[in-house]
Amino acid sequence: MQRFQQYINGEFEDGSGRFESLDPATATPWAEMPEAREADVDRAVNAAEAALLEGNWAAMTATQRGKLLYRLADLVAANAPKLAELETRDTGKIIRETSAQIAYVADYYRYYAGLADKIEGSFLSIDKPDMDVWLRREPVGVVAAIVPWNSQLFLSAVKLGPALAAGCTLVVKASEDGPAPLLEFARLVHEAGFPAGVVNIITGFGPSCGSALTRHPKIAHIAFTGGPGTAAAVVRNSAENLASTSLELGGKSPFVVFADADLESAANAQVAGIFAATGQSCVAGSRLIVEASIKDRFLAILKAKAEAIRIGSPLDMATEVGPLCTERQRALIEKTVQSSLDVGARLVTGGGRPKQEGYFFTPTILDCDGVVSPSVETELFGPVLSVLSFETEADAVRLANDTRYGLAAGVFTQNLTRAHRMTKRIRAGIVWVNTYRAVSPIAPFGGFGQSGHGREGGLQAALDYTRTKTVWVRTSDDPIPDPFVMR
Ligand code: TXE
Numbered sequence: 001m002q003r004f005q006q007y008i009n010g011e012f013e014d015g016s017g018r019f020e021s022l023d024p025a026t027a028t029p030w031a032e033m034p035e036a037r038e039a040d041v042d043r044a045v046n047a048a049e050a051a052l053l054e055g056n057w058a059a060m061t062a063t064q065r066g067k068l069l070y071r072l073a074d075l076v077a078a079n080a081p082k083l084a085e086l087e088t089r090d091t092g093k094i095i096r097e098t099s100a101q102i103a104y105v106a107d108y109y110r111y112y113a114g115l116a117d118k119i120e121g122s123f124l125s126i127d128k129p130d131m132d133v134w135l136r137r138e139p140v141g142v143v144a145a146i147v148p149w150n151s152q153l154f155l156s157a158v159k160l161g162p163a164l165a166a167g168c169t170l171v172v173k174a175s176e177d178g179p180a181p182l183l184e185f186a187r188l189v190h191e192a193g194f195p196a197g198v199v200n201i202i203t204g205f206g207p208s209c210g211s212a213l214t215r216h217p218k219i220a221h222i223a224f225t226g227g228p229g230t231a232a233a234v235v236r237n238s239a240e241n242l243a244s245t246s247l248e249l250g251g252k253s254p255f256v257v258f259a260d261a262d263l264e265s266a267a268n269a270q271v272a273g274i275f276a277a278t279g280q281s282c283v284a285g286s287r288l289i290v291e292a293s294i295k296d297r298f299l300a301i302l303k304a305k306a307e308a309i310r311i312g313s314p315l316d317m318a319t320e321v322g323p324l325c326t327e328r329q330r331a332l333i334e335k336t337v338q339s340s341l342d343v344g345a346r347l348v349t350g351g352g353r354p355k356q357e358g359y360f361f362t363p364t365i366l367d368c369d370g371v372v373s374p375s376v377e378t379e380l381f382g383p384v385l386s387v388l389s390f391e392t393e394a395d396a397v398r399l400a401n402d403t404r405y406g407l408a409a410g411v412f413t414q415n416l417t418r419a420h421r422m423t424k425r426i427r428a429g430i431v432w433v434n435t436y437r438a439v440s441p442i443a444p445f446g447g448f449g450q451s452g453h454g455r456e457g458g459l460q461a462a463l464d465y466t467r468t469k470t471v472w473v474r475t476s477d478d479p480i481p482d483p484f485v486m487r
Contacts, residue, residue, distance in 0.1 A: 010196025246454025
């Protein structure tokens with residue numbers, strides 16, 4: 001079994017406890033992980049605070065911070081194959097996706113490296129004579145970054161990149177499910193030369209590690225990605241330290257196809273939207289909302305594509321759908337698919353376990369028209385597509401917005417004016433037109449409603465890791481008159 005270590009104050013060490021990580025493709029233990037408990041969390045936060053307030057990091061110019069981020073970006077790019085293999089091994093996410101995604105993660109660090117010395121304060125035109133007033137942008141403080149197991153190098157980069165550019169220090173908590181790639185990434189942080197304590201990387205369980213971290217009195221900001229239930233607990237914890245929060249909580253994203261769309265192109269995007277990452281993606285287009293006149297034709301195309309998907313070992317470059325990360329996730333999917341069928345949803349394809357060992361589930365399409373199907377409401381985080389149809393554009397909008405979430409949406413149409421109307425009427429943080437799942441370091445990412453708040457990516461994300469200080473300087477040499485002498 002491989003053994004991994006946590007990274008606190010520039011040192012690699014074992015945690016207070018240890019736990020085994022399972023290979024989701026075989027359902028067998030393959031590595032031992034360091035489990036951080038309250039004492040480890042406390043040391044990590046104290047190290048981050050010390051690095052924030054004193055020492056090399058605090059004294060560094062923004063340009064120097066940017067240079068460290070460039071170095072980190074190069075190391076991520078150079079080590080992408082190794083990190084990808086570890087992520088695939090530990091989470092089951094297929095190698096063709098982890099390789100491409102981690103190579104692109106390097107660009108996120110490059111973007112924020114370049115941004116570090118472009119974060120500017122401002123000078124105010126104040127309404128008083130002989131007074132200079134300006135705003136300094138300072139790092140918000142010690143950041144707790146909590147990530148789930150899916151795409152964790154990406155989800156940590158969108159927190160680490162802007163936070164480090166802004167001058168913050170961090171404690172990053174990797175998920176207890178599949179923490180290997182993030183623990184390995186700590187070696188690159190070390191090699192890049194970040195001073196001790198600037199980035200600390202631990203893993204552990206929600207109640208003992210995540211909770212201790214989010215309640216810690218020295219945490220100023222919590223950047224969280226995960227489920228809405230956990231987010232609620234995190235926000236309650238933040239009542240103790242009054243930390244600000246940014247939350248990215250997944251969704252039940254609509255994928256709207258009008259009759260005038262290029263159906264082949266829309267079908268490819270829909271297949272990628274729901275079956276890529278085995279459906280374990282926060283922006284999964286899990287609700288297909290299709291114009292009734294083309295529903296049967298479109299479903300036939302989708303069914304053929306879904307049934308042609310190659311299911312197999314996630315380490316095989318030819319595999320297109322791998323296992324789910326955990327048995328608990330598969331159990332939720334199985335239960336929800338069954339209860340959807342029980343209330344009348346119709347199985348178009350899939351719906352069961354393929355012959356492989358491990359936590360596999362076949363790409364599934366459920367026709368949910370005319371049924372109140374649990375699969376339409378519940379974020380399944382798996383390869384399950386629920387289908388609804390509409391007659392009018394107004395119906396399409398109503399169905400698209402009929403969710404407590406609001407992370408992303410796709411619209412497929414060749415009608416330009418309708419496309420523009422839809423981008424305004426759909427309530428979601430991201431709307432893609434005639435494309436799906438495109439992301440970039442330059443473009444903000446985040447949701448409405450129960451999908452959370454705050455944005456990752458883009459310039460604003462770096463500004464969100466700063467707080468402003470208002471500085472007043474009196475420029476007159478005249479002495480301030482005695483306030484108690486009447487004139
Ligand atoms: O996430 P959790 P899970 C959704 C998806 C999935 C559901 C649950 O629908 O089925 O959430 O997934 C840490 N204080 N998404 O269980 O529990 C935990 O250790 C502080 C959508 O994998 O939210 C882990 O590091 N932290 C999503 C992180 O929170 C706590 C991605 C996420 O775990 C904690 C993942 C606590 N009390 C799941 N309890 C997306 N946006 O992409 C747990 N954690």
